[in-house]
């Protein structure tokens with residue numbers, strides 16, 4: 001946004017006011033601040049409004065040194081771990097001895113805007129709900145971190161991409177921040193934000209790295225939440241389309257893969273559990289099960305409208321889909337009740353969104369259980385959604401055992417006060433033999449165990465049983481939070497991430513086995529994440545990066561898993577950029 005000098009004074013005054021609000025306190029936003037000024041019909045008030053939004057968030061930290069785009073310095077050569085501990089071996093030396101990936105297999109690292117960029121308030125960005133939540137919702141983030149600074153990728157992207165180019169991975173999956181482009185979610189465009197993403201895309205193109213871009217990774221513009229409650233209001237669909245079409249029109253020629261949404265299943269927690277006082281305007285629908293399924297509904301409609309526009313009107317040249325949060329649910333026994341419980345768990349996670357685009361409607365179990373809570377898809381909407389993805393994108397991290405509830409699913413499905421409603425099954429990551437289903441990740445990702453064979457089973461199940469219409473599947477995220485990684489006193493200790501290394505090897509092996517042995521058409525795999533970042537409610541202490549970020553110096557140091565992955569792709573015929581080391 002271009003700030004006029006007249007309004008700059010007022011902005012500064014407001015920022016000073018904002019600085020007195022403490023983290024965790026209830027924000028009192030005074031909309032009378034500009035009352036002394038006479039309203040001028042032709043004046044652009046957007047700067048004042050932006051300052052008020054940030055006042056609602058409170059003081060935002062900045063990095064003391066890195067406050068503008070940094071030109072890259074030459075990259076060092078990396079040797080990887082030393083001679084005294086070998087890399088993790090494959091469990092499938094014979095089956096995979098000569099196995100190769102199919103030509104054109106998409107692979108690379110991942111990230112998302114709010115989790116990596118930092119520079120939260122810089123260059124005209126508007127706040128997203130995550131700025132408010134991390135600053136103002138007590139106990140929202142386990143370690144009290146925010147997205148204010150993080151790895152400052154917003155200013156260090158040139159160095160980061162130079163490193164990726166040398167690494168050689170042909171794709172990079174990340175997201176665009178909606179409130180950087182539309183600080184209010186709609187209305188005035190922030191020229192500085194566009195210029196930033198122009199540069200980001202140009203830099204990727206310069207290195208030959210292909211962007212796989214998500215248009216939405218949970219950072220709903222705060223202004224839209226304030227106005228109408230975000231994804232619980234149908235107005236969001238048009239505001240999203242306005243933003244998303246703008247981005248696609250600008251960058252499509254360089255972007256072969258678009259994700260309309262990252263994990264719409266986020267509606268489960270984003271719209272269920274947050275305290276009403278912080279996010280939900282009193283006139284909004286408020287958190288809870290209704291909001292959860294309404295959020296999913298408008299997300300699906302927004303996705304489908306954009307995808308149809310992309311192919312039919314805009315005639316985009318890439319592929320478009322959305323990323324699904326999905327874990328493999330294995331029935332603990334073959335009893336009918338356990339099988340049904342696993343099916344219900346799958347329906348409520350990936351069926352919720354996969355049913356409509358593959359089969360044209362929500363799964364029957366959702367309709368039966370939720371009744372009027374689940375919005376109905378009209379005939380026209382069903383037609384719009386069906387077939388709206390060019391491929392299936394699975395963020396598949398882990399697996400669970402599922403069992404029937406003691407009283408059976410039906411009693412629970414009829415009782416909205418049952419604590420297991422509406423999934424009405426029981427899941428666990430403890431195997432019947434008493435072991436955890438796999439080695440545990442960091443406590444901040446307590447849902448995550450390393451289950452490499454689960455991804456192979458899941459890829460087959462999705463394409464052969466759950467959604468047989470899926471002919472092409474991409475593992476759009478998988479990754480691991482090494483336990484206790486933030487506890488190490490020395491970076492050299494921290495970067496020997498043995499469990500993540502094992503997870504990466506095991507997952508990649510099993511993805512390849514799904515291709516070579518099970519004949520599943522897996523066309524890509526993306527590793528979460530390029531470097532340590534903000535793990536939402538778990539903050540920065542839970543690290544998912546393939547590079548270690550020292551948050552004081554902003555140094556990124558490749559971990560053992562970074563090399564393990566690269567060796568794996570070399571061994572199995574992955575494509576590399578021409579400049580790869």
Ligand code: NOJ
Pocket residue numbers: 112115262263395477528534535536544
């Ligand atoms: C999937 C989400 O897309 C990403 O934002 C998150 O950090 C990872 N899972 C790890 O939990």
